[in-house]
Structure formats: C-alpha cells, structure tokens
Amino acid sequence: MKDLVFEVKENIALTDSVFQMKLAGDTSEITAPGQFVNIKLDGLYLRRPISVCDCEDGLLTIVYKAVGKGTELMSSMKPAEKLEILTGLGNGYDLRVSGDSPLLIGGGVGVPPMYLLAKKLIALGKKPGVILGFNKKDEIFYEEEFKALGLDVTVTTVDGSYGVKGFVTNAMERPYTYFYTCGPEPMLKAVYKASNTEGQFSFEKRMGCGFGACMGCSCKTITGYKRICKEGPVMKKEEILWEA
Amino acid sequence: MGSLKVKLCGIELDNPVIPASGTFGFGYEFAEIYDINKLGTFSFKGTTKDPRFGNPTPRIAECTSGMINAVGLQNPGVEKVIAEELPKLKKCFNKKVMANVSGFSVEDYAYTCEKLDREEQVGWLEVNVSCPNVHGGGMSFGTNPEAAAEVVSAVKKVTTKPVIVKLSPNVTDIASVAKACEDAGADGISLINTMLGMRIDLKTKKPVIANKMGGFSGPAIFPVAVRMVYQVYEAVKIPIVGMGGVAGAEDVIEMMLAGATAVEVGAANLISPTACLDIINDLPRVMKKYGIENLSDITGGAH
Numbered sequence: 001m002k003d004l005v006f007e008v009k010e011n012i013a014l015t016d017s018v019f020q021m022k023l024a025g026d027t028s029e030i031t032a033p034g035q036f037v038n039i040k041l042d043g044l045y046l047r048r049p050i051s052v053c054d055c056e057d058g059l060l061t062i063v064y065k066a067v068g069k070g071t072e073l074m075s076s077m078k079p080a081e082k083l084e085i086l087t088g089l090g091n092g093y094d095l096r097v098s099g100d101s102p103l104l105i106g107g108g109v110g111v112p113p114m115y116l117l118a119k120k121l122i123a124l125g126k127k128p129g130v131i132l133g134f135n136k137k138d139e140i141f142y143e144e145e146f147k148a149l150g151l152d153v154t155v156t157t158v159d160g161s162y163g164v165k166g167f168v169t170n171a172m173e174r175p176y177t178y179f180y181t182c183g184p185e186p187m188l189k190a191v192y193k194a195s196n197t198e199g200q201f202s203f204e205k206r207m208g209c210g211f212g213a214c215m216g217c218s219c220k221t222i223t224g225y226k227r228i229c230k231e232g233p234v235m236k237k238e239e240i241l242w243e244a
Numbered sequence: 245m246g247s248l249k250v251k252l253c254g255i256e257l258d259n260p261v262i263p264a265s266g267t268f269g270f271g272y273e274f275a276e277i278y279d280i281n282k283l284g285t286f287s288f289k290g291t292t293k294d295p296r297f298g299n300p301t302p303r304i305a306e307c308t309s310g311m312i313n314a315v316g317l318q319n320p321g322v323e324k325v326i327a328e329e330l331p332k333l334k335k336c337f338n339k340k341v342m343a344n345v346s347g348f349s350v351e352d353y354a355y356t357c358e359k360l361d362r363e364e365q366v367g368w369l370e371v372n373v374s375c376p377n378v379h380g381g382g383m384s385f386g387t388n389p390e391a392a393a394e395v396v397s398a399v400k401k402v403t404t405k406p407v408i409v410k411l412s413p414n415v416t417d418i419a420s421v422a423k424a425c426e427d428a429g430a431d432g433i434s435l436i437n438t439m440l441g442m443r444i445d446l447k448t449k450k451p452v453i454a455n456k457m458g459g460f461s462g463p464a465i466f467p468v469a470v471r472m473v474y475q476v477y478e479a480v481k482i483p484i485v486g487m488g489g490v491a492g493a494e495d496v497i498e499m500m501l502a503g504a505t506a507v508e509v510g511a512a513n514l515i516s517p518t519a520c521l522d523i524i525n526d527l528p529r530v531m532k533k534y535g536i537e538n539l540s541d542i543t544g545g546a547h
Contacts, residue, residue, distance in 0.1 A: 001276060003517060040515070045462055046306045047515065086517070206302040208313060209514035212273045214266065215289075215318045216304040218297065225297055225318070230273075243300075 001088050001211055002029045006060065008081045011074075014063065014141040018109070019075045020053070023060045023083065030055045032092025033117035034182070034202050034234045037062065038210035040084040041073050047086065048074070049210050049229070051182070051202070053112035054119070060087075063112040063141070089210050090233050093117055093200055098126055099177025105168050105191055107133040107183025111142050113202060117180055118149055129176060130154065133168035133187065137161035169194040189242060201240060202233045219243070246537040248527055250284070252483060252506045253406035253431045255340055255367050257284035260496060260539060261524050264487050264510035265290050265344035265370065265410075266315065270329040274513070275336035278521050284506060286520075287342040287370050288325075288333070291360070293352045295321035305443040305452040310462025310489070311511055312441045314455035317346050317375070322356045330363055340367025344410070346375045347395070354398040361403040369405055370485075371395060374412035374437045386412035386437075389424035396428035408432035408485060411476075413465075414440050418472045419479035426480045433476055434485035434508065436469045461511040463489045470502045477503025477544050491519070493526040497534065501546040 006025035014020050030037075030052055037060070038047040048070040054061035066075040077083075093113075098121060106114040111132050121128045130153045134140045137157060146153045154171045155163035164171050168183070169190045179199035181191045188201050205228040208216030212230030219226055221239045226232055248259035263274075265287040271280050280286065298316030305312040319325065333341065343360040347353035357369050373386035373395055385391045392409065399407055409425040411418060413436035422433045438459025443452040451457075469488025476484055486504030489511070490496060496507045512519035527539070536542055 001517070003277075044306065045309055045311055045511075045515065046304070206304050208304040208311065209267075209517075211517060213269050213517070214304070214313065214514050215298065215315045216313060217301065218303075218315075218318055219301070220297065 001086060002026065003084065003086050006083050006085050008077050008079050008083065009059070010079060011077050013075075015139050017066050018063060018139070018141050019066060020061065020063045021074065021077070023062070023085070024058060025060065025085070027055050027058055027060050027087065029088025030060070031088060033095075033120050034093035034113050035088060035090045036210070036233065038086040038089055039074070041070050044070050044073070046208065047210060049089070049207050051113040052116055054116050063109070065109045086210060090229060091231060093180055093202070093234050095120055095124060097178060097198070098128075098180075101127045101129060101176055102178040102180060103129045103131065103172070103174075103176035105131045105133070105172070105179060105181040105183070107168055107187040108135070108139070110181070110183030110187070110202070113182050114180070115142060115145060118146060118151060122149060129174065131156065131168045131171045133183065135159065192237065192240065192242075195237070199237045200234050201237065203228050203235060204233065246528070246531055246539070248524070248539050250506055250540045252485070253368060253408065255406070257506060259284045259524050259527065260500065260504075260506040261520050262286055262342065262485065262506055262508045263513050263520050264508035265372070266313075267510045267513040270333050271337050271341075272332055274517055277517050280337055281339060282524060283339075283520055285339055285342055285367060287344045287508060288329070289319050290317050290344045290346045290372055291319050291322050291325045291356060292317055292346050292348075293322055293356050295319065295324065300454040302453050303455070303458070305458065307441070307443065307460060307462065308464060310460055310464040311514075312443060312453060312458040312460050313438070314453045314458030316455065322359050326359060326363060330365060334365060341365050342368045342370050342408070344370045344372060346372045348375055348377065349379050350394055350398045353395050354402050357399045357407070358402040361405050366405060368408050368432070369399065369403060370408045370410050370434055371399055372410045372437065374410070384412055384414070386421060387415050389421050392421050393424040393428035396425050396430045400429040406431035408434050410437055411435040412437045413468060413472055413488070419475045422476040423479045426482050430482060432483045432485060433480060434487060435476060436465070436472050436488040439465055439468065461489065463491050465489045466491075466495060470498060473499060473502040473504050474546065477547060493523050493530040496523060496527065497530060497536065497542065500539065500542050501544070503544045503547070505543050
C-alpha cells in the first residue's frame, strides 16, 4: 500500500454513466488483478474505492459508474488534474489455480477487474473464456477490448437487446477449468449456484478506510471474520457464507 | 528547538499524538507504511471480555467533514488479544501501548482490565464507558455519573496501571461525569468519544447504516470536543486526553490549550494512513509559528 499522487491522462465516457479514466503515476504497489485503489476527492470526507481495470508500468486504468457524489465528481475531471490515491489495496485474484481454460464472468461494473485478470492469465499461457453481463445494449462496454485480446467473448443482456438474452448464468453451460467473477451480489449468488468448479468471487461493500483499520466492511466467512478491504475483496468459493 | 515531550499519568511520551482506538487496529497495518514508534503511543482496538463480530453492515456513512460508524466493537476478545495481537504488536512497537477496554457490565470491565493490566506492554488502560449497560436497562455507563464511577471503582480495585476513562459526549453535563470518575479514582479522562448521529439514503429512503444510528466523528465535531475538554479541565485535576476531529498540528495545539495533556487522532487515520506522522512532523513548525517552546507548557493555557 502506498498513498500517491496520480495525474489524469484521459477520462472518457464509455456509456451514459460508465467512464474510463487513465492515470499516470507509480503503480508498483498494484501486484494482482482484482485489487483496488482508494481515491481522495476534494470536498468529500471518505475516499472512493474503485477496482483496477488495467495496470501497465506507470499507467493505471479504472472504469467506474457515476452513481453518487464521488463518482459524479470524478466523471467531470479533466486531463492534467491530480488525484491522491491509495494504491495496492486488497488481496486480488489468485491465478495459480486457474487451470488451462478458466471462465471470467463480469457483470456491469464488475466487468473492469476481469480485464487485467484476462491479460495476466493470457500471459501465463491460459485460454480464458469471457462472459460479460449487462442490463441492455446501450450499457455494454469493453466487449471490443476483450475481443482485442483474442478471447472468445459472450455478452448477455437481461432484456435480450444484444447477445444472449438473460443473465450471465445463461451462458455458463460450457466446459471450463475454474472461474473468476465480479458483479452485483445477486449475480454472484447465481454464479455460485450455477458453477460446477471451484472459483473466486470479488465482493463490494461500503468501506471506511479501505486498508483494514476500521472494520467497517467486515463479513462472516466459513473460515472466520474477514475484512472485504484487506482479506478480500476476493474470496474463494469454499469460504463464502451468504448472508440472509 | 523546543520539546514535543509530554507526561501522561507518569509515563513520558515523545510527543502528544496518539491514534485513537478503533482507527488504528493493533498497529501493524500502519507499521507497513511508517515506523509507528514515532507516535507518542496509540490506543488499540476496543477489547471486550468475549469475542464480538459487531454490527451488521453497512457500518459506515459519509457526512460533511466527517463520518458515522457503527462497527459495534468487533474484536477477538481479551484472551485472543493477549495471545495473538499483543505478540504481533511487540514486533513493530517498542513503547507502552494504551489498552482500550469496553464492557457490558461492571464485571466485564473489571475482568478485561485485570487481564490487560498484567501485560507488560500495556502502559495505560483506557476504559470506554460509552457502551450500553445490559444490567442497567441498556443506558450507556457514560451517561450517568454514578454508573461511570461504579465502573472506575471496580477497575481500580483489580489494576495497577493508570486508568483513563473515555467519556461519551452524548450527555447534558460532561463535567459532572468526569468529576464522578475522578472521585472514584480515575487517573485520567479522555474525551470525546463519537457523537450519536444518523444519515438517511434518499434513494432507499432508509437509514444508511444497518444499525440505523452510529458514532459521528471527523473535523465537524472538533469545536464540540474543544468545548468539552475545556469544561472538563475546569472540573478535574487529573490529566485529560483530548480528541474529536483532530486533523492537523494546529488542532493538537488548540486541544492542549483547552486543557489536554495529550491528544488522540481518530477518523483522520482512516482517510490518510500517515495522518498522525504528518501531524508529528508538522508540530515543530506550528509551535515555532505560535511562539511555543515546550508543548508540555501549554496545557490549559486558554483558561
């Protein structure tokens, strides 16, 4: 973990409410896909935790949805503006257990962390399959980016306006060696039930600090109490205890 | 150059800056970022007799210049704190630490304090009397001078180390609670704990946090804290640890002028993990600016 200043290089709209921001700065603390950063914003007390979408030497990409004060403020930022960011937070996905053809399942703003994960798996010689789930056609983003990595990408839309009609689970009937997923909790629960291998889930929870100090984002698991920000956000399938 | 040193209940601190309980864990998350031996000391995560998961989530809500938390004293319980957390802490912190204790009955407090009092690294016991008294109708010990005094007497009987009572600001007359604690044998008073607050989400039209209400902290409560430290300083002779919204070196000085011997920093640690270190590094500049030679000279200077 490091508290660092980044410079906005690009901040563009991918859909009506989803934005892609590229930031230049020291990315050395980001060591695994599925980690997140915590962004300080002028006039707002708490930082905003956002997952890492891509990370190359000195260039961090985040993709976020403008849903509240913080993310709306971010969406109005221009290149050359500076942001104070805590980097390298959370455990991230464990790539060692993926097998040869893992399945990556992202839903909505759960799609971005799948991108760096896909790149890292490809670098390890794996052939990941990708399922991206959205509500409707005009909310789709990053389909082309995943295809540009040479991957087989299936898009699902709840209303059937594009790709496979229905939920990500409607596209899971295929062979895979392992799975990685991130998305809204109802989707994670559905993937948990529909999956036939071990896998890893990335969770989202309202956080205080984002680095394990305040216990604001604790949850119960089969292996004890965990902090989503510190021992998570990624949990293995076998340790998840769904709350009622 | 002047001195940052202060003395708290007979133990010298290199500086008056103390991360507040619940914002600093057991220290080692922060030790990854800086040498926590640079702190005066710190108050570790509120410890209870039995392990606690705490409240359901969400536990956090943002406010203008502050936040509300309703963590609910999540901690592994005193046995595990002694067996697992303190040995880990010893590896990254070589000073005396402040042991923060909570309880739900007078017996709970005495039990936990007695155990922690025997630990060599514990320098002070900070007794948080803001918890509900399960045998007293759920009212917080800290809202009633007699109940607070009862906790202090019971803890003093079974301990040897300085007992600092951490007071709740959610009272009509903070000075009378502080005085009752002093009369019962307390060695120091720390204040203020968080203020009871609440936020409602306009989208769901329901409270933001699962517990509905929680403790409001952050710079927004600083003036309330300064006022209460000032009032308590007039009421008691024992040392005061001031806290509540402290965010910078100027705030430390202001809190000391109001009557604090040392100063705790809470929510700021959650926003910037190096907040306390930054304050310590900035203190000499601010002291020079306001013509302060030795920090220990200014306590209560505003009276």
